[in-house]
Amino acid sequence: MIAxxxxxxxxxxxxxxxxxGLTLIYGLTGVLNLAHGQIAVLSAVVVSLTMAGGVPAIPAxxxxxxxxxxxxxxxxxxxxxxxxxxxxxxxxLLGLLLMLGVAFVIDGLLEWxxxxxxxxxxxxxxxxxxxxxxxxxxxxxxxxxxxxxGALLIAFFRYTSLGRAVRSVIQDExxxxxxxxxxxxxxxxxxxxxxxxxxxxxxxxxxxxxxxASNTISFTVLALIVAVVGGLGRVSGALAAGVLLGLVDRLxxxxxxxxxxxxxxxxxxxxxxxxxxxxxxxxRPA
Amino acid sequence: xxxxLQITGLSAGYxxxxxxxxAALAVDEGEAVTIIGxxxxxxxxxxxxxxxxxxxxxxxxGFDGEDLTSLPAHRIARLGLAYVxxxxxxxxxxxxxxxxxxxxxxxxxxxxKQAMVFDLFPxxxxxxxxxxxxxxxxxxxxxxxGRALMSGxxxxxxxxxxxxxxPVLAKEAYRALAQLRDDGLTLLVAEQQVPLALELASxxxxxxxxxxxxxxxxxxxxxxxxxxxxxxxxA
Numbered sequence: 441m442i443a444x445x446x447x448x449x450x451x452x453x454x455x456x457x458x459x460x461g462l463t464l465i466y467g468l469t470g471v472l473n474l475a476h477g478q479i480a481v482l483s484a485v486v487v488s489l490t491m492a493g494g495v496p497a498i499p500a501x502x503x504x505x506x507x508x509x510x511x512x513x514x515x516x517x518x519x520x521x522x523x524x525x526x527x528x529x530x531x532x533l534l535g536l537l538l539m540l541g542v543a544f545v546i547d548g549l550l551e552w553x554x555x556x557x558x559x560x561x562x563x564x565x566x567x568x569x570x571x572x573x574x575x576x577x578x579x580x581x582x583x584x585x586x587x588x589x590g591a592l593l594i595a596f597f598r599y600t601s602l603g604r605a606v607r608s609v610i611q612d613e614x615x616x617x618x619x620x621x622x623x624x625x626x627x628x629x630x631x632x633x634x635x636x637x638x639x640x641x642x643x644x645x646x647x648x649x650x651x652x653a654s655n656t657i658s659f660t661v662l663a664l665i666v667a668v669v670g671g672l673g674r675v676s677g678a679l680a681a682g683v684l685l686g687l688v689d690r691l692x693x694x695x696x697x698x699x700x701x702x703x704x705x706x707x708x709x710x711x712x713x714x715x716x717x718x719x720x721x722x723x724r725p726a
Numbered sequence: 727x728x729x730x731l732q733i734t735g736l737s738a739g740y741x742x743x744x745x746x747x748x749a750a751l752a753v754d755e756g757e758a759v760t761i762i763g764x765x766x767x768x769x770x771x772x773x774x775x776x777x778x779x780x781x782x783x784x785x786x787x788g789f790d791g792e793d794l795t796s797l798p799a800h801r802i803a804r805l806g807l808a809y810v811x812x813x814x815x816x817x818x819x820x821x822x823x824x825x826x827x828x829x830x831x832x833x834x835x836x837x838x839k840q841a842m843v844f845d846l847f848p849x850x851x852x853x854x855x856x857x858x859x860x861x862x863x864x865x866x867x868x869x870x871x872g873r874a875l876m877s878g879x880x881x882x883x884x885x886x887x888x889x890x891x892x893p894v895l896a897k898e899a900y901r902a903l904a905q906l907r908d909d910g911l912t913l914l915v916a917e918q919q920v921p922l923a924l925e926l927a928s929x930x931x932x933x934x935x936x937x938x939x940x941x942x943x944x945x946x947x948x949x950x951x952x953x954x955x956x957x958x959x960x961a
Contacts (some may be wrong), residue, residue: 615814621800
């Protein structure tokens with residue numbers, strides 16, 4: 441039981457980061473990035489290949505972060521231009537279709553060239569007992585990275601002028617323009633940030649289990665569920681939802697079975713939409 | 727001396743159909759000017775085209791010797807032409823303070839300017855950690871003006887600042903605008919509440935069906951029989 445809770449927290453912190461990347465782009469542009477998990481895995485493969493080339497782990501991870509950030513940044517600067525010219529439903533649909541296309545291309549590439557390539561980051565050291573449960577150093581390091589990243593993100597959006605500018609465009613794009621903020625630069629920045637976050641999650645997941653081509657879809661689906669439960673466009677909502685869903689995930693597979701976890705997670709997301717359409721932490725009346 | 731804001735032959739509208747037709751107006755530095763017109767006369771369209779939120783179909787907008795006509799809205803805002811729309815466009819889930827800080831973007835927020843805003847609107851100081859969405863209409867209007875002032879603009883354009891305000895609050899809003907005018911800020915105010923607007927401004931334009939039909943000093947407009955009949959409720 442305690443082991444399941446601790447495992448849930450470790451997993452949940454990473455789910456949170458996964459959801460943040462998706463929720464930021466959706467809140468800002470209305471584009472649902474259905475390639476989020478694919479980009480995470482592709483960048484993990486890049487890290488793995490870089491390490492196979494003899495580069496130490498930390499610089500290799502930096503290469504992966506940069507790769508994923510630049511990849512989404514280029515998506516924003518090229519294909520998404522057509523999306524931004526539209527409004528309302530057509531915008532959401534075109535964004536969805538284009539990102540689905542990106543997901544297929546990456547899945548295809550992984551299947552074709554790197555079907556068995558996996559990123560594994562074995563963190564040495566003996567397991568450390570916490571509350572009587574022995575936790576692997578990999579889990580603890582993954583959690584520490586996720587906590588630091590989450591705290592940095594929250595501080596960035598709350599206390600820096602660029603972070604406030606991002607929130608302002610999410611809340612009222614015209615109001616932001618009237619304050620001298622260029623929504624299109626904010627979008628490009630957030631696409632890059634979201635890509636780097638996707639890679640970071642793949643890297644921390646790789647500290648406990650290998651990450652490869654078979655993980656793409658489950659990452660995308662998880663990001664989607666976390667973002668919906670957290671409230672689309674909300675950073676702290678996504679982080680909280682991630683932790684909650686991580687706990688639900690581990691506890692349900694502990695008590696019921698792994699086969700049912702995804703269904704329970706989807707049900708949790710559906711329930712949240714019904715009960716709180718704007719997300720768990722919403723201060724807005726439903 | 728060239729006017730601070732000079733609009734010539736400006737046409738603009740939506741979906742290829744012009745709402746404003748060849749409007750021309752000029753505002754000198756330090757002047758307070760009003761555009762009066764009824765609902766749907768084209769005041770908002772004219773303002774949106776002037777500040778870059780809407781691409782004009784013809785004409786030019788000059789500000790301080792620069793051609794604004796092809797500039798995006800955020801560049802125009804940074805040049806010192808601030809716009810307070812009737813719908814205010816505040817950031818609903820941010821506090822009063824955060825809204826004001828964003829008004830100073832991309833510069834560092836100037837404590838002196840924030841003190842000036844709190845001086846002008848003491849209510850905002852009392853509610854500085856309240857979310858914008860939870861404030862009353864009058865407070866939101868104060869915040870919209872305060873946010874626009876944080877960048878230290880050279881000119882303030884306001885679209886119907888009394889929208890949705892009770893008469894007492896509308897008068898209060900205009901008292902604040904009069905103080906800004908007396909401090910030397912250049913103002914252009916679009917308004918349906920004609921008596922308040924003519925009291926604030928020294929000159930005005932009358933916009934009807936997207937055309938500027940009349941221009942004159944506030945006294946001339948207040949004395950014009952057509953203005954009296956259409957906007958001042960004089961039979």
